[in-house]
Amino acid sequence: MDGWDQLAAIGDPRAIAARIIQECNTFNLSALRSDPFGTLMRSTEITVTIEAGLVNTGCGGGGYYRPTPPTIHLHPATSRRDNFTLLHELAHHLQQTHDQWGYTLIDMDALIRRKIEEAVCDQFAAQILMPVGVTDRHDVSVHPADVMAGFFARTRASRAAALQRVREMLPQGARWILAVADLDGVVSTSASTYDDPPPPKGFAQEGFRRVAVEAMDAAVRREFHDGIEYRTGAVLDDLRVEAALDCEERYVFLALRPTTTNGSGTWTFPAQECSNPLCEKVFQPLKSSGRCQSCQGFRCPYCHRCSCSAPDRPTTCTSCFVPYTPAEMASGKHECF
Template identity: 30%
Template sequence: MNYLRRAAARAQAQAMLSVLHRDHPDTTQRLGVGALHELRQWPGLEVREIPDERSGNGCSVSGAYFAGSPAVLAVAASASMARRDFTALHELGHHLQQTMVELMDVLLDQPDGGATLEESACDAFAADILLPQPLADQHITAAGPTAGAAVALWRASNASRMATCVKASDRLPAPGHVLLIDSDGALAFAASHGLPPLRRGSDQSHVSVLRTALSGSGRTEGRGRLAYRDGILGDELYLQTAAMGGYLLAVAVTDLAPWRSFAPSARQAGPEPAEYTCAHCGEDFTSYAPACTRCESAPCPDCRHCGCDRKVSERQCASCFVVHPLAMFDGASSRCRDCD
């Protein structure tokens, strides 16, 4: 499903470009050179620069889209010009998808109403305008992006760091991320493929590979687990980093790392079952279910009991004080049959 999501985002971005060429011919090149300047000339649109702290609307970028007449493309004023152009194009992607019927229909077919696809397609659409395929082909080979190649692509273009991350992630050979990390180890931007997306602003400084890169030249590689919300760690990934103009670019993949000659999957193949003997009915069984924290046994699939429900097999007679099997007692009687 995650692989299809990238294919769907790529198809939606291409459809958005087709709509752009149809309704606004000859504008793609001007958008690539100066998106903010070009979009300020469009009727029915207002480009508004806002403080960065007001842009947190769930977008992967520091911006927001507000439908209306005119529709508003809000762009964080504190960002660099290249970043503002990428943000403006991302928000233009929202505008196209929320106003063009042929694009809206694709979103409505998605299980989540199209929220994930819309966001991913906006990133891909913006990156395609700023970083045309021929330029990307000059720097990223069929094996996939290395951190150094992604930085070289950025330096050869006028695109933002974020646009470069998106373009590089589009060519990841396996599930993974292309990350932009600030000097404190916080995630400034992430473009993900085949793995759950990481939250912008999350602290990744605990990852030793990233910590080493931040304290040194920026170039390093190794393995590590990235942090999701509430301190939850993801799968172990191969990581390679490179300095990127005051930030750190990191490429992280589960396997097929382009900078290694051999990179088997670092990811867990799936949950491992455990074997138990039921303390209640004595049956042996295998289970994927979580074990009870008290008895460290999963529930038996036959009798539904864990080890906390251990069956009592003996009882002491209240008359002769001899411990007998339960079969020597009638029901809940405290006296054995010999004493009755």
């Protein structure tokens, strides 16, 4: 089968996707790279159907492929996200209709087939959207944040796709934590190449906000003493950070690596101080009932308040300067001595 049996035995999605791209003669790959949506909409071989109410199937993130007739059902998101989804679903079509690889897929166990077919689809989309140059291969081990920003600037790929492309380009054994955050430090996507976990998505990192401010002026290369905070209250420290602002100046690409000799960050578990001025007790996060969904602050195990539920009126009488009691704070009544 001209090497397809060997590719199937090895099971390397990158190599399989590269071979499918090499043998593809039904689509203009340059056109797919520059305008995936327009190219596929004009195609006579496959139909793209836009369905705003499409339920997320988990395949490609925002769509799915049906072979009869060949159709990509797209749940539209942002244009860059749609580009990856469309190429991912196109790869299902190219794999299943390939005169050799298609039969190899049919002979596979269903679970194994799904796993490898999905992985090949991701690789196909990544390789079409973000071809890797010699400079990229050299820089990725040294300045992965710059490479992520470069992919986003010169291609039609999303920020998340750029991060995943860099993650899979990093050499085996490399220890990097990759993230994309908005200018307020809120993480939109992240990944780790080793045991230390990535920063949680949708969670604001004060350290990332400070790095984003610096990145507005120039690329960042420095030690990162703020640490990465996790929802449990744990903080990962002893890291270096590099960061590059995206070309739209709306998000920052970050890459962090450990500075310790054992190649891992240092875990700390800082105590929290209650934000209620009538309480102000110090407690360990594990004693809290959890974070508030609004302010993300830990609820105090003593007064059961967080920062957004703490009283905002004065805590001391402006006439007699005597602190209000909890009962007086609750009732709003106070009599001076």
